[in-house]
Amino acid sequence: MVLILGLIAQGVQMMLVLVLAPLLLGYTRKLRAHLLRRRGPPILQPYRDLLRLIRKEVVLAENASWLFRSGPYMIFAATWVAAALIPTFATRLQFSWTADLIAITALIGSSRFFLALVGMDVGTSFGGIGSSREMMFASLAEPAMMMIVFTLALLAGSTELSVVAEFMQTNASLRVSLGLALIALIIVALAENARIPVDNPATHLELTMVHEAMMLEYSGRHLAVLELASALKLLLYLSLIACIFIPWGMAPAGSGPAAYGTGLASYLAKIGVGGFLLVVFETSIAKMRVFRVPDFLGIALMLGLLGMLLLFVSRSF
Amino acid sequence: MPLVIALSCVAALIGTACLGVAISRTRGAGAIIYGLCLLTSLVALAAALTQLMGGTSVPAAVTLPLGLPWLGANFRLDMLAAFFLVVVNLGAAAASLYAIGYGRHEEAPERVLPFYPAFLAGMNLVLLADDAFSFLVSWEFMSLSSWALVMAHHRVRDNVHAGYVYLVMASFGTLALLLTYGLLAGSDGSYAFAAIRADHASAETAAVVLFLVLIGAGSKAGLVPLHVWLPLAHPAAPSHVSALMSGVMTKVAVYGFIRIVFDLSGPPAWWWSVPVLLLSGATAVMGMLSAVLQGDLKKLLAYSTIENVGIVFVGLGLALAFKANAMPAAAAVAMTAALFHVLNHSIFKSLLFFGSGAVLTATGQRDMEHLGGLIHRMPLTAFTFLVGCMAISALPPLNGFVSEWLTFQAILLSPEVPSWGIKLIVPAVGAMLALSAALAAACFVKAFGVTFLGRPRSTMAAEAQEVDRWSLAAMFIFASLCLLIGIIPGPVIDTLAPVVNALVAEHMPVQAADPWLSIVPIAESRSSYNGLLVFAFITVSTLAAVEIIHRFASRAVRRGPAWDCGFPDPSPATQYTAGSFAQPIRRVFGEVVFLARERVDMPPPGDLRAARLTVTLRDLVWDVIYAPVGGAIWFAAEHLSHLQFLTIRKYLSLVFALLVFLLFFLMLAMLVWS
Numbered sequence: 001m002v003l004i005l006g007l008i009a010q011g012v013q014m015m016l017v018l019v020l021a022p023l024l025l026g027y028t029r030k031l032r033a034h035l036l037r038r039r040g041p042p043i044l045q046p047y048r049d050l051l052r053l054i055r056k057e058v059v060l061a062e063n064a065s066w067l068f069r070s071g072p073y074m075i076f077a078a079t080w081v082a083a084a085l086i087p088t089f090a091t092r093l094q095f096s097w098t099a100d101l102i103a104i105t106a107l108i109g110s111s112r113f114f115l116a117l118v119g120m121d122v123g124t125s126f127g128g129i130g131s132s133r134e135m136m137f138a139s140l141a142e143p144a145m146m147m148i149v150f151t152l153a154l155l156a157g158s159t160e161l162s163v164v165a166e167f168m169q170t171n172a173s174l175r176v177s178l179g180l181a182l183i184a185l186i187i188v189a190l191a192e193n194a195r196i197p198v199d200n201p202a203t204h205l206e207l208t209m210v211h212e213a214m215m216l217e218y219s220g221r222h223l224a225v226l227e228l229a230s231a232l233k234l235l236l237y238l239s240l241i242a243c244i245f246i247p248w249g250m251a252p253a254g255s256g257p258a259a260y261g262t263g264l265a266s267y268l269a270k271i272g273v274g275g276f277l278l279v280v281f282e283t284s285i286a287k288m289r290v291f292r293v294p295d296f297l298g299i300a301l302m303l304g305l306l307g308m309l310l311l312f313v314s315r316s317f
Numbered sequence: 318m319p320l321v322i323a324l325s326c327v328a329a330l331i332g333t334a335c336l337g338v339a340i341s342r343t344r345g346a347g348a349i350i351y352g353l354c355l356l357t358s359l360v361a362l363a364a365a366l367t368q369l370m371g372g373t374s375v376p377a378a379v380t381l382p383l384g385l386p387w388l389g390a391n392f393r394l395d396m397l398a399a400f401f402l403v404v405v406n407l408g409a410a411a412a413s414l415y416a417i418g419y420g421r422h423e424e425a426p427e428r429v430l431p432f433y434p435a436f437l438a439g440m441n442l443v444l445l446a447d448d449a450f451s452f453l454v455s456w457e458f459m460s461l462s463s464w465a466l467v468m469a470h471h472r473v474r475d476n477v478h479a480g481y482v483y484l485v486m487a488s489f490g491t492l493a494l495l496l497t498y499g500l501l502a503g504s505d506g507s508y509a510f511a512a513i514r515a516d517h518a519s520a521e522t523a524a525v526v527l528f529l530v531l532i533g534a535g536s537k538a539g540l541v542p543l544h545v546w547l548p549l550a551h552p553a554a555p556s557h558v559s560a561l562m563s564g565v566m567t568k569v570a571v572y573g574f575i576r577i578v579f580d581l582s583g584p585p586a587w588w589w590s591v592p593v594l595l596l597s598g599a600t601a602v603m604g605m606l607s608a609v610l611q612g613d614l615k616k617l618l619a620y621s622t623i624e625n626v627g628i629v630f631v632g633l634g635l636a637l638a639f640k641a642n643a644m645p646a647a648a649a650v651a652m653t654a655a656l657f658h659v660l661n662h663s664i665f666k667s668l669l670f671f672g673s674g675a676v677l678t679a680t681g682q683r684d685m686e687h688l689g690g691l692i693h694r695m696p697l698t699a700f701t702f703l704v705g706c707m708a709i710s711a712l713p714p715l716n717g718f719v720s721e722w723l724t725f726q727a728i729l730l731s732p733e734v735p736s737w738g739i740k741l742i743v744p745a746v747g748a749m750l751a752l753s754a755a756l757a758a759a760c761f762v763k764a765f766g767v768t769f770l771g772r773p774r775s776t777m778a779a780e781a782q783e784v785d786r787w788s789l790a791a792m793f794i795f796a797s798l799c800l801l802i803g804i805i806p807g808p809v810i811d812t813l814a815p816v817v818n819a820l821v822a823e824h825m826p827v828q829a830a831d832p833w834l835s836i837v838p839i840a841e842s843r844s845s846y847n848g849l850l851v852f853a854f855i856t857v858s859t860l861a862a863v864e865i866i867h868r869f870a871s872r873a874v875r876r877g878p879a880w881d882c883g884f885p886d887p888s889p890a891t892q893y894t895a896g897s898f899a900q901p902i903r904r905v906f907g908e909v910v911f912l913a914r915e916r917v918d919m920p921p922p923g924d925l926r927a928a929r930l931t932v933t934l935r936d937l938v939w940d941v942i943y944a945p946v947g948g949a950i951w952f953a954a955e956h957l958s959h960l961q962f963l964t965i966r967k968y969l970s971l972v973f974a975l976l977v978f979l980l981f982f983l984m985l986a987m988l989v990w991s
Contacts, residue, residue, distance in 0.1 A: 054866055057873035061880070063772060065692045067703070077859040081851065097841060098850040102725055103713055107851070109758060110712040116762045120893065123689065123771030124881040128893020131766060135759035136901035139752070146725070146751035150744070153729050159844040217880055220873075221866050294905045301748070308744045312732050 002254070006094035009260070013093055014084040016264075017239070021083075021231035022046035024238070024275055031279040046231065053224035061122040061217050071118035072218065072225040075111045079229045082107040083236040087243050089263035091162040092253035100159035101149045105142070108192070108236070111229065112138055119214030130213025133290060137198065137210070140297035141191045144184055147304025151181045152244060154311040161240075165247040180307035182245055187300035189237035191293065193230070196282045198293050210290075235271070238278075242270040320377040320394040322364035323402060323445060329357045330438035337431035347420035350430045354437060355413035358406045361441065365402035368394055369812060378447060385450050391509055393447035396816045397580070400656060401444045401572045404663045408565040409437050411791045415671050416557040418787030422678050428469040429555055436462040436561065440569050449498035449508040456494065456573070460487040460537075463566060466558045467550045479549035486536050486546040493533035494573070497526050501581055510581060517583035527589055530577045531596065537570035539623040540630065541600040542938040547623060548607070552615035552683070556674025559615060563622040564667035568659050571629055578637070579820045585641040587736045593634035594742050598749035601627030603938075605756040606910055609763065609902050610934065612895040613683050614673045617764055618666065621709065624753050625662040628724060629655050631750055635727045636821060638739050645823030647730040650838045652817045653810055653825050654723035660809065661716045661802065665708040668795040672702035675788055676768060679781035685764070685895040690773040694781040699769045701792035706761035708799040711754050714852040716802035719836070721754060722846055726838045756902070763898045772889040804848040806836050896932075903932075911935055 026043040033040025060068070082104045087096065099107065112134065119131035153159045155177065156167035191198045194211035201211070215226050243250070249266025251259035288296060333353045340346045368377075376395035383390040394402075416433070423429055439459030446452035464487065468480040500522050501513045518526060536543035551562045578585070604623030611617035632655025639648035673683065675698045682688055692699040708715040711722075728750070731743040773779035783789075802809055807828035814824035828836050835847035866872075879885045907913035911934040918929040963971075 054870040057871055057875055059875050059877050059880075062876050062878060063690065063693070065770065066696070067692060067770070073859045073862050074855070076862055077855045080858050081854045084854075095850060095854075097835065097845045098847045098854070099713070100844050100846060102722055102844075103718070103846050103851065106711060106713050106718055106722075109710075109755075110707070113707065113710060113712055113758055113762060117766055117770065120762075120766035120770045121692075122879045122881075123889065123892045124879050124885065125891050125893060126882055128771075128898065131762060132893060132898045133901055135762050135898075136905060139755045139759050139902060140905070142755035142758070143748060143751035146754075147748060150725075150729060150747060153844075154732055158842055159726075159729065160842065163842055216882065221871060225862060225866070290901070291904065305744060305748050308747070309741075312740050312744050 003094070009090060010084075010094040013088055013090075014080070016088060017083045017232060017235055018080065018228075020271070021228065021235045022050060024235050024271060025231045027272070028234075028275045028279050031276060032283060035279060035283045046227075050224045050228060053219075053227070054221040056220040058220035058222055063122060064217070065121055068118050068121040068217075069222070071114050071121075072222040072229070075114045075118075076225045076229040076232075078107050078111040078114070079232045079236065082111075083232045083239070085161075086236060086239045087162055087165055087250060088239050089267045090251035090253075090255070090260060091165050091247075093162075096162045097160060101152065101161055101164070102146070102159055104161070105145050105149060108233070109138070109142060111233075115214050115226075122217045124217065126209075126213045126216050130210050130216070133210045134214060137191050137293060137297065140294055140301055141188050144297060144300035144304050145188050145192075147301060147308050148181045148185050148188070151177050151304060151307040151311060154308065161243060162253075165243050165250060166252070168244060168247045169250070177307035177310050178245070180303040180310075182241070184300040184303040184307070185237075185241060185244075187296060187303075189241065191297055191300075193234045193237060195234075195278070197285050197288045198296065200287050238271050238274040239267075242267065242274060246270055318377070319364040319368040319371075319399070320379060320392060320445070323361050323394060323441065324379070324381075324392060326357045326361040326364070327438045327441050327445070330354065330434040330441070333357070333434035334431050334438065337434060341427040341430040346430055347423065347426055348417055350434065351413045351416045351420055354434050355410055355417070357434075358410035358413060358437065362403060362406035362410060365394075365399045365406060368399040369396065369403060369815070384448075384454070385508070388448055388450060388508055390451045391447035391511075392445045392451070393510070394445060396819045397572070397575065398444045400813065400816045401568060401659075402441065404568050404660055405437075405440050405444065405565050408561060408663050408667050409440075411667055411671075411795055412557040412561050412565075414794075415560070415674070415788050415791035416555075418785035418789075419555075419557055419671075419674055419678060421785070423555060425469065428471075429466060429558070432462045432465040432469075433558065436466060436558070439463075440561075440566060443569050444572060447510045449502060449510070449513070452573075453491065453495060453498065457487075457491050459566065459569065460491065463550075463554070463558070463562055466562075467554045469555055469558075470553070473553070475549070476553040479546070479553040483546045483550040486543065490533045490536035490543075493529045493536070497529040497533055497577060500526050500529070501577075513581050520586060523582045523586070526582050527578060527592070530574060531592065534570045534573040534577070535596070538567045538574070538626045538630075539570075539600070539604070540596050540626065541603045541623065542942055544600070544604070544623045545936075545939055545943055548611075548616050548619040551619040551622065552613065556615070556670055556677060559619075559674070560667040560670035563619060563670060564663040567622060567626055568663055571626070571633075571655075571659055574630075575633065575820065578633075579640075585637050587638070587641045588738060589641065590634045590638035591738050591742060593630055593637060594739075594746050597627045597630030597634055598746040599627075600624070600630065601753035602749045602756075603910070605753040605760060606902075606906055609756055609760045610899050610907065610911070612685050614676065614685055614688075614764060614768060615670070615683050617685075617760065618669050618673060621757065621760060622662075622666055624757060625658065625666065625709070627753065628721065628750065629658050629662070631655075631746055632658060632724050632727060634746075635724075635731060635743070638731065638734055638736075638743075639727075640821050642734050642736065644730075644733065645821055646839065647727065647733070648821040649817050649823040649825050650723060650730060651727035652821050653813050653838075654720055654727050656813050656816060657723060657806070657809060658720035661708070661720050661799075664795050664798050664802070665705045665717060668701060668705040668792055668799065669709065671788060671792045671795070672698055672705060675784040675792070676781075678784055678788075680775070680777040682775065682777055685767045687775040688768045688773070688778045689771045689889065689892065690769070690778060691781055692769040694773075694779075695769075695783045697783060697789050698792065699765075701789075701796040702769065703765055704796040704799050706765045708803070710758040710761045712758075713846075714800075714803045714848040714855070716799050716806070719803060719806040719846070719848060721750075723838060724750065726844055729844075730839070759902060763895060767893075767895045767898060771892045774889050774892070774894075800852075804852045805834055806848055807831065807834050810836060903934075907934065910937075912937065 116131040119127040251263035378393040442455035608620035635651035
């Protein structure tokens, strides 16, 4: 019985992130449009786009390989699994111990690996430019992420996200390392999701595009799956920040429906606020040149390293 | 019993080498020699596995009446040797299987066939040796036979240079090991390992021993700055030998390090881990940065070997730190991580070298700028190469991720170490490890993307044919091992337990007891990982997505020309190349590490001359360390060569002057002494 309830809760979480991801995208787009004094598309527009896309036929380039056709599904699956393993409304779900934060980072790395590969499959110059730059960003963003993981793991004594969240719920105190980790994580999240100032999700047909350039040859259902994967990734990073830095309200292990309800409500509120802050940040600054991005990410890496170093040193006192 | 079998296998390999000399010029000799090597390696593999799994903690030992008359040749098979025998013979078996097909394309089989079994025998002997004399002789045997294999294609100019550098570095490394054993044996010259183990070296001696073994074993393994020979020599050999040198011989070097530092030199001092950790962090980053910038597929793989050796040595350094500070549980995690990575790297690096060999056979090219689009012509090779690339980039759920994850877990245990030096170094090493892991992903996206994806950049690539079944079988076996070990790593960790126990007096918790086959290094509340479930989740959600979309939405496909923002260019030269893929990384990291400079020569409007982009990279290690030393030796040799053509009278007076000088020196020494 306990197992069945646990499985149901885990299943709800998997479906929740999947359903919520396009909504978050529509919400941020709408907010952004309002801030720019436009009316913007309806909040539900991403769902309509996805439905339209999956019904269309796929136009494949003549020399696209099997990797090009299967890549989107693998990218989607890796992102989905990673997003579903991050505690959203409750900690310690049935399979929360399957992968810790390091493994979740690596899962995101897997989806990026395949995205960069499919970008090179057709052999166009735009695909190559996207893959090459994405991997350059990742070569700094991923170590920065690892430094953040190390900082959290040293504080909480665990790399399991549920344990980290519970630790932060009970031992909440202001720490320098945590502040550094939060700033670093925000920078990494902006870079990983191709948001301004690193990349512009709304741009196309520009030499500056990175993320879009890799998906340029995709159409139809493949494009839909990739769009859904990037929406999931945005939700994943917001959930991660919420789970670690504002863990209050999450239902503890084995609690009843009321606690789950509160958890869900607080989760939605957190994501709403997070999305709002993201949009305000994005509208208030400009996009960087590509070779400014390494400096930006370098800041994240240094902050993460500093946070970790502080913890290593402070252990002895 | 396993020891006797292993020694018989070595004898059989040496016999095969002699047979190789006799029949190498006849037709079908390759199949016979490689077939025999395959059988022998499988037997040795089985023997080592029974020793490893059987759990008899008392190691078997024999003394053969060979070598030094008062010492004999001592051989012993303990758990550590058994584990490395498994690694060596697994790699050897796969390489032999691969070579049954690949070897048919060899132009000069008489330069490969006799040395290949000898090389295998040498590596096996190093692991079995139980006295300094047999160890060094086997080590040198291994070095020289691999040198002969590097020189197999001796008419290629670069190979001669590679062979020369390799020979110099190998001799230098062996010299360091010779001095190591001299110090360990002490003045009474007890060269048997049992005797060395029994009387612990003093702290000062042990410090010098650590330094020497880092040079001796480190140069063979490819630690920066002793790595210069490796990216030259490994790619120069035929691909199955490259696989063995990169995947297996570097592991024999790691064995040498573990044997001397963890087994023979007594309890470690706290600071031993400091040089090991610093060197390993630098090795990981330098190796990977160089790999990303390579345009030659086999060179890229060789540089990535350096990075992986760095990861192994990070684990070993942490194990040393924990062992010295009496933290056996943490030491067990670090040691398990290092040994696990030894096994994993031997598998995926061999696989990748097999793949590069297949590409070489099919196209005659190693330079990625002439490849591309091979996924269409060689789909099976492409698939296995992709698995290897994913494994080496540490992507879950493959095997490379498990050992890197364990290494990271070991790093997270290190704030408990009391000594300050280690406290300050470990975070930096962790950052370097994370950086090299991220660069590895970039490097292998480039390796796979430029070689196998896109459009063919030459006619050879456009007309490539899939390789033979033997090679494919070897690649598929290793690709499945990558996946299998990645999704059920628990049994491997349990098998490593007795090895780790022998080295750091503790082992990781028994993983077989954990539910759902997950792995738990210390406690479940601390960290756990379940490759099987991750694999199952990814597979199920991929299949579900495919099924739902195909069933309820659309499965229509139309082929058309590439979109490319409306301006597709038919020339394959407009694709991203290996060089252009690495350009952003070169710009970000290379300007500091390699002093990379780009010079653009853009002709003014109206001038019809072509524009030129010149990129200069400097290998600082070579320029700062090797070039001055080489220059000094050259200078000395140049000037001393005048002594070669003197008359006999002048020689006699030189000898007389030297004698007088020595006597005078002796007299001075006596005076000071008294």
